[in-house]
Amino acid sequence: MSTEYTKEQHDAVKRILSLKETAYYEILIVEKSSTSVEIKRAYKKLALKMHPDKNKAPKSDEAFKKLSKAFQVLGDDDKRRIFDQTGADPDSRSAAGPGFGGFGNAGRSAQAYNRQPFASPDDFMNMFFGGPGAGTFASAGPGFQFHFGGGDDLFSTLFRQANVNSHTRPRQETPEEKKARADNDKRMKWIAFLVLFVLLLPNIFGWFFPSTDSNLPNFSFQKSNYFDQLHKTPKYKIPFYVNSNKMSSVSSSKEKTMGRKVENQYISEKRQACNYEYEERQREMQRARGFFRTDYDRYNRAKNARLPNCEILENLGLSAFNFV
Structure with a gap:
């Protein structure tokens, strides 16, 4: 056979x-x-x-x-x-164990960190380089991720330099040496703090001055009495509707931003729906096989069932399964 x-x-x-x-x-x-x-x-x-x-x-x-x-x-x-x-x-969940989402030996989660104030450069630096367990930090906030490994990166080098002599200092130091060491430690910690602050500045700025995307009008993919004005996304010409009164004060640049936002959301939703359709078809085909015999009529119906959301993606020139 x-x-x-x-x-x-x-x-x-x-x-x-x-x-x-x-x-x-x-x-x-x-x-x-x-x-x-x-x-x-x-x-x-x-x-x-x-x-x-x-x-x-x-x-x-x-x-x-x-x-x-x-x-x-x-x-x-x-x-x-x-x-x-x-x-x-x-x-x-197991991937978020020790070494991920932690802060040194404290092991606080990223969300907990977002609620923790810091009072000094020492507090701030210890959160990121607080000991042997300091590894990766990933904030739960959108677009806010930082990964600090255990290698010799700039931050760990600067911070280690401020503490490198802790095991090699002589037992007795003169007052001048002690003062010089303390000044050097403080200076190196401040340098590390300032370097890190510069890298975090764009996100800090975003906290106090939210993106204009959040001020964009609401939209719908269905026309209604409220969503009465038709628009189309810039690349794929996907139709969506907004309130004409709300759009009257929106600039052309913000309108393009909104179009891209709508487009990304539409494609994301269609991909999720497509994946569900595909999985459901596979489950139906599996059910048709049964334990002892295969119901070929049911199997073929499932196999040939349409996947409407996948077809929409293909009509847009997008692969339903991320092949390209």
Whole structure:
């Protein structure tokens, strides 16, 4: 009896299923030193082979899910950094253990830090470089992430310089030496504090002067009595509606900003809906297989079911599964 899949397709499925869930580099067949472009290229190549619509080997849908998960992690710079540091799935709670989201030995969460005031340069620096456990800090706020590793970066070098002599100082110091050391320690801590403050300045400025995006009018993808004025997004010409009175005072530059914001939200929502449609279709196909026999009519109906949101993305020239 002939099969609907080749030996190569079957072996490809078996290879992925034999790997650990978090063996992301092995699943995509890339090195840890691979660039984001190389990872994306590897995923595209494998996804085109592994997609259940093209690969009919048993459990190809499971293999494709593992492949997609590997790309979700390695294709995202922040998630990849977390995975490289922890070896755990960055979307799981276990990835936020020691070394991530902590502040030295205190182990406070990023959200807790956002509520903690600091009174002096020493307090501020100790939050970031407070001991052997000082590793990575990621704020829960939007667009606000910092990663301080344990290597010889500028901050740890400056801060260490202020404390480097703590184990090598002579037991007795002259008053002049003690004063000179204290002055040097204080100066080095202030230098480190000022350097870090300069890097944080854009975010601090944003706290006191919120982005004008938050002042943009509300919008809807459906026309109503309130949302009465039609607009289209700049790139994909996606229609959306706003209140004509609210838009009368919006400048052309803010209107373009709003269009991009609407476009990003629309595409994000469609991708989520597309993923749900695809997963639901795969579940229905799996249910049709059953334990003892396959209901081929039900299986074929599920297999040929339309994915409206995926089609919308494809009509916009966007891949539903991030192949490109």
